[in-house]
Amino acid sequence: PVSAAHLLRLHERFDFLDKDGRGHLRPEDFEEIRELTENPIGGRIIAAFFPPEKERLDFPSFVRILAHFRPIGKNRSRDRAQPEQANSRTGKLKFAFELYDQDRDGKISREELLQVLRAMLGLQVTEEQLRSIAERAVQEADIDGDGAISFDEFKKVKKKEPQGLKPAEKTNFCHVWFLRSHWRKWTWSTR
Amino acid sequence: MYSVHEKPPAVLTSNVFFLYMLPPIVLDSGYFMPTRPFFENVGTVLWFAVVGTLWNSIGIGMSLFAICQIEAFGVQDINLQENLLFATIISAVDPVAVLSVFEDVSVNEQLYIVVFGECLFNDAVTVVLYSMFSFVTEMPVVEPVDVFLGVARFLVVGLGGMGFGVLFGFVAAFTTRFTSKVREIEPLFIFMYSYLAYLVAELFAISSIMAIVCCALTMKYYVEENVSQRSCTTIRHVVKMLGAISETLIFFFLGVVTITTEHEWNWGYILFTLLFAFIWRGLGILVLTQIINPFRTIPFNTKDQFGMAYGGLRGAISFALAFTLPDNIGRKHLFVTATIVIILFTVFLQGISIRPLIEFINVRRTNRKTDTINIEIHTRLMEHTMAGIEDLCGQWSHYYWKDKFMKFNNRILRRILLRDNRAESSIVALYKKLELQNAIEILDTASGDISAAPSIISLQEEKKNSTKPKKKFLAADLKNMHDILSKNMYKIRERTVSYTSKHALPNDNQRREILIRRHSSIRRSLRPGSFQTRQQIVPKSQKYFSLPPGESLNSRFPPTRQSSADAQETMSEVAYPGRRSRFGNRSSSGAMMPLHRLGTLKEVSSVDFLNESERGSTGRGSQSRPQSLRHHLSADDNNGLVDEMRIRQVEEEEEEEERPQASQPPAWAAEPRDETPQNPLLRRPQWNEKK
Numbered sequence: 001p002v003s004a005a006h007l008l009r010l011h012e013r014f015d016f017l018d019k020d021g022r023g024h025l026r027p028e029d030f031e032e033i034r035e036l037t038e039n040p041i042g043g044r045i046i047a048a049f050f051p052p053e054k055e056r057l058d059f060p061s062f063v064r065i066l067a068h069f070r071p072i073g074k075n076r077s078r079d080r081a082q083p084e085q086a087n088s089r090t091g092k093l094k095f096a097f098e099l100y101d102q103d104r105d106g107k108i109s110r111e112e113l114l115q116v117l118r119a120m121l122g123l124q125v126t127e128e129q130l131r132s133i134a135e136r137a138v139q140e141a142d143i144d145g146d147g148a149i150s151f152d153e154f155k156k157v158k159k160k161e162p163q164g165l166k167p168a169e170k171t172n173f174c175h176v177w178f179l180r181s182h183w184r185k186w187t188w189s190t191r
Numbered sequence: 192m193y194s195v196h197e198k199p200p201a202v203l204t205s206n207v208f209f210l211y212m213l214p215p216i217v218l219d220s221g222y223f224m225p226t227r228p229f230f231e232n233v234g235t236v237l238w239f240a241v242v243g244t245l246w247n248s249i250g251i252g253m254s255l256f257a258i259c260q261i262e263a264f265g266v267q268d269i270n271l272q273e274n275l276l277f278a279t280i281i282s283a284v285d286p287v288a289v290l291s292v293f294e295d296v297s298v299n300e301q302l303y304i305v306v307f308g309e310c311l312f313n314d315a316v317t318v319v320l321y322s323m324f325s326f327v328t329e330m331p332v333v334e335p336v337d338v339f340l341g342v343a344r345f346l347v348v349g350l351g352g353m354g355f356g357v358l359f360g361f362v363a364a365f366t367t368r369f370t371s372k373v374r375e376i377e378p379l380f381i382f383m384y385s386y387l388a389y390l391v392a393e394l395f396a397i398s399s400i401m402a403i404v405c406c407a408l409t410m411k412y413y414v415e416e417n418v419s420q421r422s423c424t425t426i427r428h429v430v431k432m433l434g435a436i437s438e439t440l441i442f443f444f445l446g447v448v449t450i451t452t453e454h455e456w457n458w459g460y461i462l463f464t465l466l467f468a469f470i471w472r473g474l475g476i477l478v479l480t481q482i483i484n485p486f487r488t489i490p491f492n493t494k495d496q497f498g499m500a501y502g503g504l505r506g507a508i509s510f511a512l513a514f515t516l517p518d519n520i521g522r523k524h525l526f527v528t529a530t531i532v533i534i535l536f537t538v539f540l541q542g543i544s545i546r547p548l549i550e551f552i553n554v555r556r557t558n559r560k561t562d563t564i565n566i567e568i569h570t571r572l573m574e575h576t577m578a579g580i581e582d583l584c585g586q587w588s589h590y591y592w593k594d595k596f597m598k599f600n601n602r603i604l605r606r607i608l609l610r611d612n613r614a615e616s617s618i619v620a621l622y623k624k625l626e627l628q629n630a631i632e633i634l635d636t637a638s639g640d641i642s643a644a645p646s647i648i649s650l651q652e653e654k655k656n657s658t659k660p661k662k663k664f665l666a667a668d669l670k671n672m673h674d675i676l677s678k679n680m681y682k683i684r685e686r687t688v689s690y691t692s693k694h695a696l697p698n699d700n701q702r703r704e705i706l707i708r709r710h711s712s713i714r715r716s717l718r719p720g721s722f723q724t725r726q727q728i729v730p731k732s733q734k735y736f737s738l739p740p741g742e743s744l745n746s747r748f749p750p751t752r753q754s755s756a757d758a759q760e761t762m763s764e765v766a767y768p769g770r771r772s773r774f775g776n777r778s779s780s781g782a783m784m785p786l787h788r789l790g791t792l793k794e795v796s797s798v799d800f801l802n803e804s805e806r807g808s809t810g811r812g813s814q815s816r817p818q819s820l821r822h823h824l825s826a827d828d829n830n831g832l833v834d835e836m837r838i839r840q841v842e843e844e845e846e847e848e849e850r851p852q853a854s855q856p857p858a859w860a861a862e863p864r865d866e867t868p869q870n871p872l873l874r875r876p877q878w879n880e881k882k
Binding site: 035042113116137140157 | 565568569571572573576579580672
């Protein structure tokens with residue numbers, strides 16, 4: 001349920017990124033985006049678009065992944081048989097989960113958490129401190145005691161966060177900016 | 192005061208001000224304007240600058256005219272045109288103080304850039320309006336057609352100025368393409384062309400301020416790629432300096448004039464001027480924000496508006512314009528006095544009180560110490576993700592035009608205007624620039640740079656990192672963790688580069704952060720345990736950066752320059768400081784590590800890059816380098832790590848230069864990944880043979 005105008009905009013962007021006009025994107029195209037390279041977790045974001053062993057990203061997949069960032073849909077009346085909507089709360093959480101879980105085994109291990117921490121923290125933090133932080137994080141979330149965070153435990157953690165501190169930003173009427181405003185809505189709705 | 196004339200020295204005439212004092216100020220603002228965020232917000236900025244100034248001047252003018260009608264104040268002889276002229280003068284705001292306060296309070300960047308842009312553009316608008324109104328005051332009768340012509344003239348003047356500026360900017364950029372032989376006077380071209388743009392615009396009676404601003408904007412991008420690093424630094428410093436000098440001089444004259452001029456004081460007029468200036472500024476901001484908020488993604492809230500309204504100080508421009516009022520205006524002294532009063536009032540009272548006020552109304556967020564570690568990590572991760580996805584999707588509303596412009600830029604403009612235009616990946620270019628700047632900065636600081644020192648310390652600490660994870664965490668530990676997280680997590684990319692103050696060069700903290708990240712990933716890859724794991728990680732994630740240790744980032748080495756004389760000179764310039772200080776006696780601030788250790792550190796990390804580099808420096812590069820490194824190792828005994836790192840960089844570039852001049856296509860063949868042996872330590876003997 002993405003509107004035609006949104007699709008057009010995304011297609012423009014897709015074409016722009018696809019510099020050689022191949023019709024599909026490769027990781028290198030994403031790396032051309034300068035800000036993404038400066039982002040500490042830029043690599044993970046790119047990896048989220050390309051499942052393992054898949055090197056090409058065509059437009060439908062591109063849109064499908066970006067659909068995670070749309071506001072939580074209101075069309076709950078669909079039948080339950082439909083697979084989880086991308087922009088439902090669970091869909092978004094799954095996306096976030098996969099940012100941590102790089103080897104896609106369905107669990108966030110201590111090592112993976114440690115890697116995330118390393119990417120996000122600066123020089124002044126020693127390895128020991130990083131390890132204890134990761135350990136603590138796993139302890140807080142781990143219910144079944146297997147030393148890793150599964151998706152369900154992840155969901156529970158997110159539920160505990162304090163609810164919306166700030167009213168969601170008014171949705172911009174201009175469709176060109178839809179993504180931006182909707183992302184912010186999404187952050188607050190998942191907090 | 193009687194030994195000199197009672198009038199202030201006749202230095203500050205109209206000519207002097209407009210020809211000599213104003214251009215540096217405006218050049219300073221224009222040169223350091225952050226172009227990309229500016230263009231994102233250009234609509235808002237122009238809206239506030241143009242419409243806001245118009246609103247202010249007309250509003251204040253009208254109300255003052257109304258006041259004049261009241262007999263009690265005795266100023267009935269001031270007619271409407273003169274009131275409007277005066278209102279124009281005092282509606283030029285100069286929100287310098289508010290910028291620095293906003294920075295400290297870390298206000299959102301959109302607001303920052305809008306205020307900054309407004310500050311710049313309303314100078315231009317004010318001057319245009321001023322000339323228009325002063326022209327009008329000299330006319331005995333004003334007819335409606337004159338008003339219409341006035342508006343048309345305004346447009347012509349503004350747009351014409353921009354066009355001229357852009358034209359001169361291109362010419363300047365084109366000139367710098369050929370200045371490789373005359374490096375020392377490169378800055379001259381910048382100043383010359385900007386000033387020329389200014390003068391020529393004055394000649395044609397179009398807006399010279401717009402001309403010089405647009406010239407600086409256009410020029411900057413191309414020039415900074417063409418000129419040498421030193422010229423670049425010189426230009427930046429001189430531009431800042433000249434701007435600051437000009438502004439200071441103007442304020443000097445303000446002080447002198449306050450004391451020596453004959454004032455005409457009129458309580459009513461002056462007080463009402465103050466009042467109206469304040470009211471109209473506040474009203475103007477309020478109304479304008481209401482109108483433009485729907486068009487913005489990030490609307491301005493009340494606090495922002497208050498900041499903008501209260502931060503409307505008057506400054507140098509107002510004073511200079513007042514002082515250069517034509518003498519045929521009867522009440523000139525009154526106007527001058529009123530302007531001085533306003534400036535002093537706003538600068539001192541508002542300027543001093545704005546900071547406590549902003550801090551007061553800025554409701555602090557509640558401390559989220561009660562959150563779990565998980566949430567804190569996750570929040571930051573999400574924010575990074577958002578920033579990343581936003582970047583991915585392109586953030587510009589005028590995206591279509593930007594894309595067109597970039598294509599045009601790459602295909603045509605860059606070819607013409609830049610000296611050696613290679614289709615470099617932006618990442619490589621960025622890192623090359625960062626490394627170069629970092630190397631130069633290491634030279635400039637007597638003690639080691641921040642990016643060097645921690646790398647020594649943490650490296651040693653990482654050696655003993657085999658502690659077992661604790662099972663229980665005390666409350667104090669938790670608090671520590673929160674502190675560590677909040678202090679050390681990388682900040683989210685700011686869309687705008689914020690400036691610390693008007694008088695500081697753009698800060699590159701974020702660049703530093705990126706560099707630090709790179710260095711830290713180098714360090715992490717040096718840990719002995721990581722060599723084995725690298726084997727399996729490399730094939731899968733070789734393309735990505737900021738991933739688990741063992742991954743280092745893209746090619747660190749500058750791509751081989753086409754063999755050309757000018758390229759060599761650039762490199763030799765960089766190399767020159769290296770040579771000079773290599774034999775100097777510098778002690779680094781960091782720990783002095785034994786020299787053999789340094790050797791390992793350097794060579795391993797340099798090989799690291801070779802292994803991981805996407806673009807793939809050629810194998811030749813790797814071979815020639817260790818030669819020079821070893822040479823250095825034997826030559827100097829007492830250098831700290833700082834020097835070694837710098838020398839290494841410098842030597843890399845030298846080495847690449849001295850390589851045979853076989854011309855290489857920019858996209859050299861990437862080293863096939865499977866060929867490179869995983870263990871870099873094993874590679875050294877290979878190089879020896881090929882030497």
